[in-house]
Amino acid sequence: MTPAKKARERKQLTIYEVAKRTGMSAASISRIENGKQGVSSLTAAKLAKALGITEQKILYPERFLGR
Numbered sequence: 492m493t494p495a496k497k498a499r500e501r502k503q504l505t506i507y508e509v510a511k512r513t514g515m516s517a518a519s520i521s522r523i524e525n526g527k528q529g530v531s532s533l534t535a536a537k538l539a540k541a542l543g544i545t546e547q548k549i550l551y552p553e554r555f556l557g558r
Contacts, residue, residue: 494548496524512541
């Protein structure tokens with residue numbers, strides 16, 4: 492599970508709530524959480540702020556898997 496998904500679930504947020512907070516589509520958030528879509532630094536900043544995690548965890552999730 493990616494750090495973004497872990498953080499979202501820990502905060503008990505739905506994908507739709509995160510989408511509303513970030514101005515992104517729920518589909519994009521789902522793809523990012525499942526590692527099927529890369530992110531720009533701007534997108535990482537929006538997601539990180541909404542989820543309360545670092546941008547690094549969004550940009551480089553593979554470094555944090557299993558933690």
